Amino acid sequence: MRNLFLLFFLPIFLSCKNDVFPKPKAYLSLTYAEKTYESLKLKRPYTFKVLQNTTIIDDENNWLTIKYPKLKASIDITYRPVNNNIKELLTEAEKLVFKHTAKAEQIIPKDFINEEKKVFGSIYEITGNAASHIQFHVTDSTKNFIKGSLYFYAKPNYDSILPALNYIKEDILRLVETLEWKE
Incomplete structure (x- = not known):
């Protein structure tokens, strides 16, 4: 019996020489292209800077879609003229x-608020598993109104899309900061 014990259990005790250490936390490493902006090339009652490696889709009524094909995301821009209906639009x-x-x-x-360019608005960051994570609107309060929404073409999982969301958020801030109305 003793020999049987030594035969089965002794190799187990002798084989465990190294201490086991927990692995360090791993972080997702994503790389994005360096950003270069250019002015919107479409004729609109507005203009702003847009990221060069995006795809701009021209829609009716001065609307447009800014697509991020590699990130499976888009910013949908809707334009409405103000006709004594600013309260309704807001x-x-x-x-x-x-x-x-x-x-x-x-x-x-x-x-x-940019009083010099007459650009006034709000940007809403929506955390959690919502369908849209950033929405914004800007106006000059007398003639022009723009509404924008960021959408990802995937099931909403906030933690997973957060790096891409932060990347695009910079572009939305640049869009709003560089927005100018054409007379």
């Missing part, structure tokens, strides 16, 4: 933002 834009309340963990508003 209410509609905010309703679209707060439609995401059911899935959102948090909605963070940031106001934007």
Whole structure:
């Protein structure tokens, strides 16, 4: 019996010489192309800087879609002229933002004001598994109104898309900061 014990269990005890250490935390390493911006080339009542490696899709009524094919995302831009209906346009834009309340963990508003260029608006960052993670609207409050929404073409999983979201968020901030109305 003793020999049987030594035969089966002794190799187990002798084979475990190295200590086992937990592996260090791993982080997802994503690389994105260096950003270069250019002015929007389409004739619109507005202009702004857009990332060069995006695809611009021209839609009717001065609307457009800025596609990020590698990130499977797009920024949908809608334009509406202001005809004594600024309150209605602002209410509609905010309703679209707060439609995401059911899935959102948090909605963070940031106001934007550029008196020199007559660009006034808000950017809403929506955290959580919502359908759209950034929405914004800008206006000159007398003639022009733009609404924009960022969408990913994937099931909403906030943690997974966060690096791409942060990458595109910079582009949206650049868009709003460089926006100018054409007379």
